[in-house]
Amino acid sequence: MAIELLESLGRACLHGGVLAGVMWLMTRWVRNVPLTLQRWGWWLVCAKSLLALVGWIWINLPLLPVPNRESGVETFSIVSEAPMSKAPTPYKVERQAQSSERIARGGLTALIQYVPSALLCLWMMSVVALVWGMIRRWVGVERLWRAAQPLSDTEWRRRIQQLCVQMELAFVPCVRFSCGAHPPMALLGGRVLIPSTLWKQLSDEERLMTLTHEFAHLQRGDAWWSIVPMLAQTLLFFFPPIRYAARQWELGCETASDTATLRYLGCTSYAYGALLLKIAEQMRPTVIPLTAGTTHNFAYLRTRLQQLRPEPRAAKSIGALVLGLVGLLALPWRLTAQIPSVHQVDWHQKLSALRQVDWGEAYETGIELASLPPERGYALLAEHWACLPMQARQQMLKAFYYTRPYPLRPRVHPKLLAVLELGINDRSPSVRSWAKSYLEQLTLREFEDADAVRVWIAQHRDLPIAQVVRMHWEPFLRELPRFPDAERIARLRRLVESSAWLRESTIVRPLALRYHLPEWLTPILHTNMTDANQVAFLQGVLECLFALSLSERELRPALAPLLKPDGSCVPSLRAYAVRLLGSPRYAWATADLLTLARHAVEQPIEPLLWAALAETFQSLGEAQALSILHEMLARTDNPTLRQSIKQAIDELEGNG
Template identity: 25%
Template sequence: MSAFIDALLPRVAHASLQSIVLAALVYALCRGMPSLSAATRSWLWWLVAAQMVLGVTCPDLFTLRLLPAPTTVHAVVIQNTGTDMPSIDVANDTTPSTLSWQTLLLSAWAIAIVVQVAFAVWRSRHLPGVLRRALPHDDARVEALCARRAHELGLRRSPRLAVSDEVSSPQVVGLWRPTILLPSDDTLSPDELDMALMHELAHVRRGDLYLGWIPAAARTLFFFHPAAWLANREYALCREAACDAMVVSRGHREPQNYGRLLLRLGVSPHPHHALPGASPTFLNLKRRLVMLGRIHETPPRAITLALVGVVTLAAALPWRVVAASETPTYVSVSVAPPAPPAPPPVPAAPALPAMPAHAMPTPPTPRAPRAPTVSSSSMNIVSVSDDAKNAFIYFGDGISVMSGKASDFSRAEAMRQGNDDFAWYRDGGKAWALRDPGYLKRIHDVYARASKQADVPQKTADRQERLDREQEALNDQMAKLSERQSDLANRNQNPGNPESAIAYAQGHATIAREQAAVGQKMGDLARERADIARELAEQNRQQGRLADSATREVNQILAEAVRNHVAVEAH
């Protein structure tokens, strides 16, 4: 749950910031280019809403790895007890499991979204009844007119016509099967009815019944963001104005006549489930009339498409500028015990050649350093930070975990009694000491299990060494082939001699075949290296999951010990 919260909160914040930039850009374009068509404006405001939705649902859809790759240094402390038992860092700083403000904030955000969705469903509860009570339109002339206009607009089939006394102006409803509802009091003239039908058909042609869900979703998810409300409002206005422009241009109507129709339809609150031709407010009606007068001032289509494309690529898509792939660096620190004083020479001191397997012989000279391997018998984790708000120190059988400030180590060591298992935990200014064997064993089992399950890529490192040797051998072969080719060219001193030319061609062909074979082997090595890189990435992800799991389990054990008063408060 904490990982989900940590991932979701940056998504919302990043999408909110990016939407401010995009909304400001679109607003400046609309104000700076008054002749911009209503259809273009609607698309631009729709992109603002789509960017907000994609920013939450698909935040890493487009990533640009432009930042330098971070280098994570894992300090692996290996106690040298005479046997080869390397250890591995499997956990980060241990922090207590508390209800953070991020959790409370996201919980309130989720509750607000659920309330909005429930309210929207409640507002739409009348739609099935309205459609069920609507009567089929029985005027064949209007049916024919609607079918003809639908064909002119490029629709494959005409929407169903129905009459209802529950609507005050023509409107289209229905997502899967659009239906145009006409008011039962037929007060529109045939010419006005024609324009009203074309307006509703334009909504179907543009796909507004589907596209309108994106601004609605953005307003629901970002109900706290002014850009979401602005995008939803401007998109709704420009959507209606785009349909007005389609009626005038495709229906060959005069803007003045259509403007009179808008005035006659007047102002009517928009239902939540339909797209009516009437305006929701007087200001909305005024802006539609102003945009209607600029229909013939639109810029060329190429400029419009280029503008929408640039805005889409530059600002609307959820770009993420991220760092390159993280390169972990392992630093092995061997802590050897103090050397005992040299004993006096005794004749019987030489080591016996036949030593038991369980004895502790002198370790052999190590090879070149590589990534540490797993050993479930010994594990030491050290993390020192002067700004650590929390600390956790544990001493167990073969396992030591020390995370916190340097002063925390001194306090914990002072409270430890002898060499018994011991845990010390600090949360802010309060600290607890844990000596209960049952709880300490549970903590030990968590780290022991994580140590056994972690898969440090020892075999992968061996494969990498083998590939390096093979690559070096292939490089030598390629260098020798280049020398042979150079010698062959130097020997071809008489190009006019047919025998010399034939020998040169045969030798050159042989070298080319050998170079191709070496190149193919190099390609195979490159593919195998890519496979190794993917395996290493998966192993790193697995280690991270094991570390998170161990941290959560230890946090739960500590919280339970404090809650049950098993852990004693340290002063």
């Protein structure tokens, strides 16, 4: 365990260090790259190191030759068939000569084997100390915030609202004034904390520049983006390139806010530089986690002052090119051997190489196993099951249970029950929970505990999986009309939890259509349910209806109240239905969607519905919606909603 974690730390240092070196060389060779773009390159350095540390996601490059299985196998040949003499062979003489040396080195070897554990303990204690220090500083800031005084000046409140409109902020930040000697800070949750002594000494123009700078941090979400560099700097505190990358990211954020302030207010670089000097003279350097706007030292201040100049357009283009190259290198590439043919796959080596954290590779391996002849695939899995890591065993269950492409649908694998039995009898509670959940979805029932599951499997182990599926789903669907409304709703809730099985086109979907399941689901959509759990249930009902691949004649009655412009329904449910219609097979609903959009644009803004309409029109390639989308874009100030609408408009105009 200790050696594996140390290997992960070394891998993170290697990947992050190489990318940091590439980034450093590029910034030295191409000196015109502005810091506002450089910061994203340094952020990618930190992200690359974290990805290499956890090792969850890799992009395999099959460039290495296929390994020769015989190269690592020891071969022995019989040299002579004569009887062995009692005299010691040269090999025995050598072993005897080495034995005394091994005894002498035994004490040193015993000490060396504890080195990895000692290093790991030292690393963990250091990380805990760093985290504790950050928590203390963060708690101190929160105490300052709670003790700070809110802004009471009506004139400045009006100015702040005007500034938010000018900067297209989706919210009005909360500004407070503290008694501490710290620089202005932008905190999580749209909060800005400014020292009251500094505020009193600033002119109105300088106050506006200070607020604009902090609002720019909030606009870009620098405090959230800084989580990645903060984690990398904490976990790899011993590696200077990562600490340097984290500092360059913070410097780039400050420079970006400086540039945004000059752009929004149109003030001179001289006036803004004088403000930075005034703040630096009166405030002590501070570094606080999950904040933006903090400062380090005067070297950073000097760099920020040097950046207070217009950025040439060519520099931005060159910077974008450099950033794109660094982003390409930041992807978690990994050289792997070329994919051998089916007959060359060494399944023992492949399954033994699965690691605890690499669940993506485990799932892909499980897909390959499930695609083999059933008996062979299950035999290989059962042989190596006990040696697989916990997450790999979970992914094997998923791979044998579902088939691709997305959206996933259950596969009727002949050995599915046997694979689930492996999961039920597993030593890990998490694996048992996965197997139990899959079996409950398959059987449309709840098991009290693992023992009840084992009894059920013992009774059905020898039955074909298709027969097991049919013997549970057919009675369930056939008996729906016999139950009172309340109990029928409860049973339909159980069915909604197993909605993925309705995509199975050989057994379950024909049974659902045979017993008129849509006729029982459709009235539920016409009920007035507003509770969050009830709305989630209605969304599941919609998923069931769409999973059945119904025709227009069958699906339109269910969607009628949701697509009716003046109909009363939960906005999130209507938006969910609109998104589900974003497929060419539902082009028949285009006229209804256009009518709904024309009505929606005349009503108060509903962000969920507007975003869903934009995405659906984009998927359908409906050019008639362009005028409506332009009107939506003109009405909304929500940055996220505007981005969705702009994306749809750009694609529709490009297709046109």
